[in-house]
Amino acid sequence: MPYLNVVDPAFDFTAPEVFAAQAAGWHADSPLGPLVLRYAETQELLRDRRLDHGGDGYLQQNGITAGPIHDWWAPMIVNHDGADHRRLRGLVSRAFTPRTIDRLRPFIASMAESLADEVQDADFVDAFANRLPLAVMGELLGVPAADHDIFSVWSSDIGLIFALAAGGDTEARVERAVAGLDGYVDTLIDEKTRHPADDLISKMVAAWRNEKTVTREELRNLLVTLVFGAHDNTRHQLSNTMVSFAEHPAQWTLLRNRPELIERAVTETMRWRPSAASVFRRATEDFEFQGLAITAGTFVTMAVQTAQRDPRAYPGGETFNIAAVREAPLLQFGAGPHYCLGSALAGAQLSEALPVLVRRFGPPVITGEVTWRPAIGTHGPNELPLRFPTPA
DSSP states (O other): OOBOOTTSTTOOTTSHHHHHHHHHOSEEBOTTSOEEOSHHHHHHHHTOTTEEOOHHHHHHHTTOOSSHHHHHHTTSGGGOOHHHHHHHHHHHGGGOOHHHHHHHHHHHHHHHHHHHTTOTTEEHIIIIITHHHHHHHHHHHTOOGGGHHHHHHHHHHGGGGGGGGGOTTHHHHHHHHHHHHHHHHHHHHHHHHHSOOSSHHHHHHHHHHHTOOSOHHHHHHHHHHHHHHHHHHHHHHHHHHHHHHHHOHHHHHHHHHOGGGHHHHHHHHHHHSOSBOOEEEEESSOEEETTEEEOTTOEEEEOHHHHTTOTTTSTTTTSOOTTSOOOSOOSTTOOGGGOOTTHHHHHHHHHHHHHHHHHHOOOOEEOSOOEEOOSSSBOOEEEOEEEOOOOO
16 A cells, blocks of 8 residues: 655645556545545535534544643534534534625735735735635634734634644644634623624624523634634635645636636646645544455545545546636535535635736746645645736
8 A cells, every 4th residue: 555644845736756656545644643635525525414523522632632722622612513503503504605605706806916916026925815814714704813913823723633643833823823712702702791793793792691502611612713723724815726726827817818717717726736735534433445454443544635636526627727627626625514604715715806807917936935735634825926927
């Protein structure tokens, strides 16, 4: 069986040796356990009820048994199933109705126009990718714009929860982020209790007080998770999208000439370079899957970025092509009862922001060094220096 060192800082889910392993079989071995490389097996395992999200077992695997990270992660919504999961999801789902997202679209487009004034010869992460989802999150949740910078670093660093195996200062950064966001969200809950407004946090606070379906601790946990999900994943997806177009400038020109391709383009950018480059699940019992014996407690890592280029699921999938019709659903948002509620909001931000940039500028050009978050977990550039030529 091939061995792929996914915790190596230089590891790349699209390296030739990874696709060679994918051609040879559906899985490989890794320091984290089985690594699933093909689309069909990934999709099946994401829906398999013999796997869960890991609970505190994931933290124990990384040496964390108590403290702020444990107190946030262990009771998080993704670590609940059945009635408890439906109860918590019912409160959060109020943020992501089609009507709510459609109402945000004019704001997203307007903010993208404003931020586009500052992207020329700049770090795209700082100038655009970080600021757009922060603004959208603030508009949706009711977080004052003056506070965006306060929790920008926290909501970015908390995403490193999925890369604890990378070591270094990762754990310390996640712990600081959790502690900071916990305190900030507690303050917001108190403020919205005293002065409710027409925003999601006010509605969730009212539901907590009136319906009593969640505790205050559960409400805080849900809101911290929302802040993280609404910001970190989208900022990396926006940056990943620019990298993809910088590598394929003809596709940018194609979208400029054929704006009706925007929805296909959004899907293709998320397929090609997803912000969730990998996801994991934990076996809750011993079982065998397509000849592989999996024991209870084993963590199975899905190589989402690799699987989303699997030619068995996406004919021609080894090519970035915004005009292609891709039938297979994306994997990065999960599947089944735990399918990511924020997927539509992320898609809306891309589908409103990308036309603004394409209309105003030529294909992006990378002008300096790009450093990356670890391949495992939420993946994208730490910084992305870009220049946007004047369109021909």
